[in-house]
Amino acid sequence: MNGDWLLRGRDGRLSVYQLSGDAVLCRAERGPRGPWSAPRTVGGEQELHPVLAVGQGTDGYAHLVSWRPTHKGESGLVHSTHFRPHLAALDWNPVGHPDRTGQRTGTPAVAVDAQGRAHVFVPNKGGGVSMLGQKEKGGWGPWRDLKGREVRDGLAAVTGESGRVELYAAVPQGLLYWRQEEPGAQPVLQEALQAPVRPGTLRALATSPESTTVFYTDTSGDLCAWRPGGAPATLLPAAGSGPVAAVRCDLDGHDCTLLAQRAASGRVAFAAYPTESESAGAWWSESGPQLPVDARVSLATDEDERVVAATLSPSTGQLLLTRRKDEPGLALEAWQQV
Template sequence: MVRTVKGNWLIRGRDGRLGVYLPTDDAVLYRAERVPGGPWESPRKAGGDQTLHAGFGVGQGPDGYAHLVAWRPTPAGGAELVHSTHFRPLLAPLDWTPFGHPNKDADRTGDPVVAVDVEGRAHLFVRNRGKGVSMRNQKERGGLNAWHDLRGSKVQELIAVTGESGRIEVYAASPTAILRWYQQEPGRRPVAADPLPVTIEPGTLAALPTSKEHTTLFYADPEGMLYAWRPDAGPRALLPVAGPGPVTVLRCDIDGHDCTLLAQRSASGRVAFAAYPTEQETAGLWWTESGPELPEGTRVALAQDATDRVVAATLTPDGTLRVARRKDEPGLALEAWRTV
């Protein structure tokens, strides 16, 4: 597996500092602002000196704490999932603790994803050996519940998200449909919903809570059209993708309007942005490019800083981190990108 990162690797901690999680071949690194809006500290290794496989998942709970999940090799030649919690950007994350494997003694089966419920409990989801979806979550009073098979078929990739209601939703792409599981009540085990019969371009799933009632799923089809979908209606075409790879999404205030902001590395190599009023896909949107040309494989992330200004970050395959903030003026213009 490659250095896949599932989830938003740029987050704002409870103290307002921005932090990032960076993949390497055998570890997860983290960096944070020393003070909100100030200089950044050097990268440090998360979770102690344990050796990991490349790639990880990250999720942030309503309490602001981040949860990391990754695979690590076992002495028998297989792999097991491990979990770490990060309480403050400038404090070290907790040591990696085992979550096990849905198929007991086996190798890696897929990229893990994590969502955090309103009680701060991590819910881990991963494709199992049968190409369905398995989950395991933390108990209310410590410890772990047993692995549970959510089923599913021919799953290719997963994402998980916690809605504004506090309920967790899970989406999976298969060759002929998008599969969905959702909690009917916070704390309950997710149940399967009707699949959406579409064909998607691999690696393009993204999800964003857009109201108390809804999470909006974004995906691209093989022809390069980007769609937004909420389960109470059919998918809506937004605009052609700016380039290959995933789209990053953020809900934010732009000039007093509740907006959904999208960002993606464009075909030219620059970062492209588009925005529209949240849940008003018919309003129309278009891409505007920003910053330098960046190499293939560059990751893009969005967050809001301690003053709620939009912040965009890019991470190139060689580990170079660049950050740009929205200017303090109307519109969505960004300040100059800077390397940190």
């Protein structure tokens, strides 16, 4: 899974996307704060590989990207749009391969610009990144090689508050950063950061009108934050492995960034700090029951702008949910199984 899989739709209802065998499933709230619908298959009966990238535009539409088997030893990417969680998603639509044909080249990432156009990113066989973008009036443009060398799996795509799409990638020497100069343009490689980055730990978030922030774990185990044009800041030791979940939210009248991760203890760890003020410091606070090793966390805000956290374990299919209480601080309700 790449991207946020807990989303708030344009009708205010929360939905969750999950992998199940060779399919993608969706569950959604039937009304405010539940109850939830039973899992439904997304995109028809197309057989998929167990990989999924999720992106969402300001219109609330979810864009899903996965790999499907085509010929023996070969695969191709497919895309689906889900306009509303309670409606059927569009059927999976083949969108090709960054190298025309071949096996899977890595986990895709997807971001949606201010015009509602999906941009799909995926490593290519040359060690760089390729991109495919939707056209303004429908259909897809050509595959474009964004260059780069020795790009590692686990791309982080994000749309800034400007509505333009940005991309971060880990390489052996650190991080690469691409940005669109104008809406609809091909993202251009802007900056390379020299840093000891663990691959597979990137998560990007729009944090101001001018900036996006990428979070990553360095080789010493510290969670770091970087905004292009500046120096990376060390926040605190990572609570667990893999990328953190991240969301901006209002906490007692302050614009804060909330992070969450499955901790080594098996519980969910939360940390919050004033957005783009890493020097203020942050610390982990654990919550909920012990979770399976493969459990992942996602964060969102509901229609009342209240923080919601969800955990999902692929091995058990167990979905747990909690919300912030209506009181000062980051007090959470009891975790509930959905």
